[in-house]
Amino acid sequence: MTSSNATVTRLGERIRPGAEVAGGFFRMCMLTGKALAKPFEWREFIWIGWFLMRVSLLPTIAVSIPETVLLIFTLNLLLAEIGAADVSGAGAAIGAVTQLGPIVTVLVVAGAGGTAICADLGARTIREEIDALEVLGIDPIHRLVVPRVVASTIVAVLLNGLVVAVGLGGGYLFSVYLQNVSAGAYLSTLTALTGTPEVVIAFIKAATFGLIAGLVGCYRGLIVRGGSKGLGTAVNETVVLCFIALFAVNAALTTIGVRFGTGR
Amino acid sequence: MTTAAPPLRVRFPRASTAFNRYGEAPVRLLADIGQMVWFALAAVGQIPFAVRRYPKELLRMVAQMGMGTGAMAVVGGTAAIVGFITLSAGSLVAIQGYATLGNIGVEAFTGFLAALVNVRFVAPVAAGQALAATVGAGATAELGAMRISEEIDALEVMSIRSVAFLASTRVVAGLVVIIPLYGLAITLAFVSQQVTTVFFYGQSAGTYNHYFHTFLRLDDVGWSFAEVILVAVVVMTTHCYYGYTATGGPVGVGEAVGRSMRLSLITIVVVVVLTAMAVYGKNPNFNLTV
Numbered sequence: 420m421t422s423s424n425a426t427v428t429r430l431g432e433r434i435r436p437g438a439e440v441a442g443g444f445f446r447m448c449m450l451t452g453k454a455l456a457k458p459f460e461w462r463e464f465i466w467i468g469w470f471l472m473r474v475s476l477l478p479t480i481a482v483s484i485p486e487t488v489l490l491i492f493t494l495n496l497l498l499a500e501i502g503a504a505d506v507s508g509a510g511a512a513i514g515a516v517t518q519l520g521p522i523v524t525v526l527v528v529a530g531a532g533g534t535a536i537c538a539d540l541g542a543r544t545i546r547e548e549i550d551a552l553e554v555l556g557i558d559p560i561h562r563l564v565v566p567r568v569v570a571s572t573i574v575a576v577l578l579n580g581l582v583v584a585v586g587l588g589g590g591y592l593f594s595v596y597l598q599n600v601s602a603g604a605y606l607s608t609l610t611a612l613t614g615t616p617e618v619v620i621a622f623i624k625a626a627t628f629g630l631i632a633g634l635v636g637c638y639r640g641l642i643v644r645g646g647s648k649g650l651g652t653a654v655n656e657t658v659v660l661c662f663i664a665l666f667a668v669n670a671a672l673t674t675i676g677v678r679f680g681t682g683r
Numbered sequence: 684m685t686t687a688a689p690p691l692r693v694r695f696p697r698a699s700t701a702f703n704r705y706g707e708a709p710v711r712l713l714a715d716i717g718q719m720v721w722f723a724l725a726a727v728g729q730i731p732f733a734v735r736r737y738p739k740e741l742l743r744m745v746a747q748m749g750m751g752t753g754a755m756a757v758v759g760g761t762a763a764i765v766g767f768i769t770l771s772a773g774s775l776v777a778i779q780g781y782a783t784l785g786n787i788g789v790e791a792f793t794g795f796l797a798a799l800v801n802v803r804f805v806a807p808v809a810a811g812q813a814l815a816a817t818v819g820a821g822a823t824a825e826l827g828a829m830r831i832s833e834e835i836d837a838l839e840v841m842s843i844r845s846v847a848f849l850a851s852t853r854v855v856a857g858l859v860v861i862i863p864l865y866g867l868a869i870t871l872a873f874v875s876q877q878v879t880t881v882f883f884y885g886q887s888a889g890t891y892n893h894y895f896h897t898f899l900r901l902d903d904v905g906w907s908f909a910e911v912i913l914v915a916v917v918v919m920t921t922h923c924y925y926g927y928t929a930t931g932g933p934v935g936v937g938e939a940v941g942r943s944m945r946l947s948l949i950t951i952v953v954v955v956v957l958t959a960m961a962v963y964g965k966n967p968n969f970n971l972t973v
Contacts, residue, residue: 474941474945475945478945478948478949481949482948482949482952485949485952485953485955485956486808486952486956488956489804489952489955489956489959490804492956492959492960492964493799493800493803493804493959493963493967496963496967497799497967500967513779513783517779517783518775518779526812526948527948529816530812530816530944530945530948531941531944531945531948534937534940534941534944534945535941537937537941538934538937538938538940538941539937541933541937542933542934542937545933545934612783612786612787646828646933647827647828647831647832647932647933647935647936648824648825648828648936649933650824650933650934650936650937651823651824651825651827651828651936651937651939651940652821652824653937654820654824654937654940654941654944655816655817655820655821655823655824655940658816658820658940658944659764659816659817659820662764662768662812662813662816663764663767663768666767666768666771666772666775666809667767667771669771669775670771670774670775670778673775673778673779674778677778677779677782
């Protein structure tokens with residue numbers, strides 16, 4: 420009996436930190452949902468939206484251009500090999516809208532937006548500004564977390580639009596001017612396999628990613644402990660958790676998405 | 684005409700400050716890039732010295748990166764994270780590829796897509812990002828904390844070469860760790876695609892295997908390993924640079940991790956795209972005529 424009790428205790432000690440973090444995250448999500456009903460902090464929202472845009476605009480462009488080139492380059496080589504270079508537009512569209520947009524958004528939202536939110540909130544936690552807010556009777560979830568989560572969601576949707584635009588435009592330039600695909604063929608096949616459902620799904624995906632990254636960044640920033648090492652580790656963990664969550668969510672949403680796709 | 688400058692500066696102090704700030708931005712950018720390149724060269728150049736003089740630290744780094752520390756170990760260490768990310772990326776290719784190829788009636792080619800797309804870019808990019816997020820960002824956090832608490836200065840005082848001791852050992856450890864990790868990653872990507880296509884979508888295993896094995900080239904896999912090794916060097920030097928030069932207290936460490944992550948997101952894709960163009964640009968080698 421005693422040995423089994425000891426085993427249970429040891430097991431409890433092993434899973435307790437993880438369970439506490441998961442439970443705290445769930446609690447914060449609920450509180451954030453509840454705080455949405457309170458009057459919205461427009462000023463903070465606009466400020467944070469601008470901050471996130473500033474942080475992630477350049478990485479988005481810089482990541483999406485090489486990714487586009489990689490995709491279009493391989494695709495056109497393949498299509499030229501089997502004599503179907505005319506349908507290059509269809510491939511570019513399906514690649515850019517269904518995969519490139521969401522994946523680049525995942526990377527940038529997690530790697531740039533999430534880290535920035537976590538570093539910012541974590542710094543405030545370390546300087547005990549969050550405790551000061553609570554002493555003043557201000558709810559940090561309502562004042563700080565809600566605007567960040569909403570801003571992160573909206574910025575992710577906007578970035579997704581940017582990535583898709585870069586993908587289609589860059590694909591056009593690369594195919595037509597460098598790989599000798601006919602411009603008319605590119606444009607006319609653009610909508611062959613990609614239609615409104617794909618675009619809607621891409622935007623739903625982007626909004627979900629932004630929401631998750633915002634929540635994870637805020638939560639990890641609020642529970643920072645222990646000086647500079649602690650903050651660095653917190654930002655590191657934000658990236659890892661966001662990547663894991665977002666790749667899993669992307670696979671799940673894609674599975675749902677292809678059911679409603681064009682041509683099915 | 685030459686005397687116009689001082690009165691202008693006096694008359695419009697804010698405009699002239701702004702002009703100075705933005706006018707000097709390109710110069711500062713160049714200086715930053717130069718410092719980064721200099722650091723990268725020093726870190727890579729001192730590898731032989733580090734291997735000879737600090738083998739113990741090197742082994743410790745390899746163990747730490749492979750197993751993961753702190754919260755990383757709770758979710759299963761670096762290997763589990765890299766594996767999980769490439770697993771989802773691989774199944775993504777299968778899901779989207781099967782649906783899209785099904786639209787034009789050739790879903791039999793999913794195996795071809797798996798062999799081609801995965802090896803050439805999905806697996807290297809996904810593994811590189813996962814490496815940057817876990818090992819790289821961890822190194823920035825660790826080195827940044829050391830810099831802030833003046834441990835790096837202490838190392839210099841004890842006449843230990845800090846770049847060799849901290850950065851070069853981490854670059855070598857990254858190289859050692861990435862090879863088994865990438866082997867695991869690419870295997871998981873292949874397995875996840877096969878499982879998704881054969882079990883979830885119900886394609887016959889023979890069809891999948893035929894196209895997969897016909898179009899999987901050993902050269903491609905070799906090149907993909909080369910790409911990932913290059914990515915590992917770039918990622919580790921970038922992250923070590925940002926950690927090594929962190930300033931401004933705990934906040935500075937957090938920001939350094941974010942900045943290094945942003946830069947390595949870009950450099951990974953750039954490295955992969957340049958390698959792909961260099962290797963496949965002249966002769967795409969799709970193995971279409973067996």
